Amino acid sequence: MGRSIRTAAAAVWLALLLTVPAFAAGPDGLVPVGRTVGLELETDGIYIVGFSEEDGGSPAQSAGLRVGDRIRAVNGVPLNDAERLRTLVAEANGEAVVLDVDRAGRAVQVAVRPVDQNGQLCLGLRVRDRIAGLGTVTFYDPETGLFGALGHGVSGGGEQPMQIRGGQAAETCVSGIRRGEAGTPGTLLGSVSGGTVLGRVEQNTERGLFGHAAGEALAGPTVPLADREEVTAGPAEIWCGVDGGAVVRYEVEIEAVRLDTEQCRDLRIVVTDPRLLDQTGGIVQGMSGSPILQNGKLVGAVTHVLVRDPTRGYGILIGHMLEAADQAAFAA
DSSP, rough: OOBBOOOSSSEEEOOOOOOOOOOOOOOEEEEEEEEEEEEEEEEEEEEEEEEOSSSOOOHHHHHTTOOHHHHHHHTEEOOOSSHHHHHHHHHTTTTTTEEEETTTEEEEEEEHHHHHHHTTTEEOEEEEEEEEEEEEEEETTTTOOOEEEESSBBBSSSBBBBBEEEEEEEEEOEEEEEETTTBBEEEEEESSSSSSSEEEEEETTEEEEEEEEETTTTTTOEEEEEOGGOOOOOEEEEEEEEETEEEEEEEEEEEEEETTSSSOOEEEEEEOOHHHHHHHHHBBBBBTOOOOEEEEEEEEEEEEEEETTEEEEEEEEHHHHHHHHHHHHHOO
16 A cells, blocks of 8 residues: 655645746746656665654654654765664674764764663664655656656755655555545545556755656657746646546636745635545645646646645745756756
8 A cells, every 4th residue: 555755734634925036047847747656766865754662762862853854874884774773783892883964954963872672782763764655746847857746845844854865756656535624634545556667766955856868658649838927816827637547637726826935825716616626535645746837838736735624735936946956966
C-alpha cells in the first residue's frame, strides 16, 4: 500500500499581500501533465525524525540534537545512509562520537555517548536517509526536458526542504483512495516503486521538485502560461490522475488570488466537480502538484488541502515554480 508525502499542519502539503515583480522570461508554453507518480528521494546526509523512548531515554536528545537536524558525518567520516551510522557508532566501542550536523544551514558539532539498549549501542535516534510517496507532476518543458512536481518542498521534519542527492519519478497506478473528511486529510494509495522510471529528480525546493524526464516520457500538447495579471477569481480546472492513474480534468473555482510570503499559497481554490467530490471528498494527499488551468492557460499547481474542509485548498502560481526551477539550476 502506497504512502503520500505529507506535512502535518493546519493546511497539509499536497497540498500578505505583496507587490509582485514581473515573472522572468521563460518558455512560451509547457505541457500540463497531471500524472500521479511514485517519488523516491535519497537524502544528502541523514535526517533526524525522532528520538527513542527506550529505558534511559535518548542520549542524542539530551546532548541537544533536534528533529530536522541533518547529520553529515560521524567522527569526521561522511555518511549518507543509516546503516553506516550504526556501524560507526558500534566501532566507537562505547566512547562518545562527534556528529557534524547541519541545522537549517548552520554547522553544529555535537558529542554523544551511546547507551546500551537491548544489547546494542545506540544514540537513541530515529533517522531517515530516503523518503518515498505519491505526488503529481505539474509540467514538462519539451524544449529542455525539465519537469516540475508537487509545487512545494518535501520536509524531513524541520522547516526547510530536505537536501537530496537525487531521486526518481516512476510510473504508478492509483489503487485506492482514502476519502478526505473534515479534520482528516484523505490520500491516494498506490505503489511507490517498481514502475517505469519517467525521470530523475535533481532538486527539492520550497516551491517544488524539479528534474529531467526520461526521453519523451512526459510529452504532450503544450499550453500557454498565464501571467499573474491574467489569473482571476472564477471557474478553472485541475488535471489529476485519481481514477486509476488516468488524467482527468475536474472543475474547480478560484476563490481568491493572493501572494503568500512562502509563495506556495497564491491561490485559494474550492473543488466544485461532483465527480471528484464523490471520488475523493475534495483535495487529498498525492494530488499535490496537480496543474491548475484557467481559460486554456496553465495557472499553477495544487499545493495544500484545508484540514477542516477538504473541498478547499491552495495553489502556487506557475511563475513562482519556474522562478524556483531557475534558482535551483543556477545554484547547481
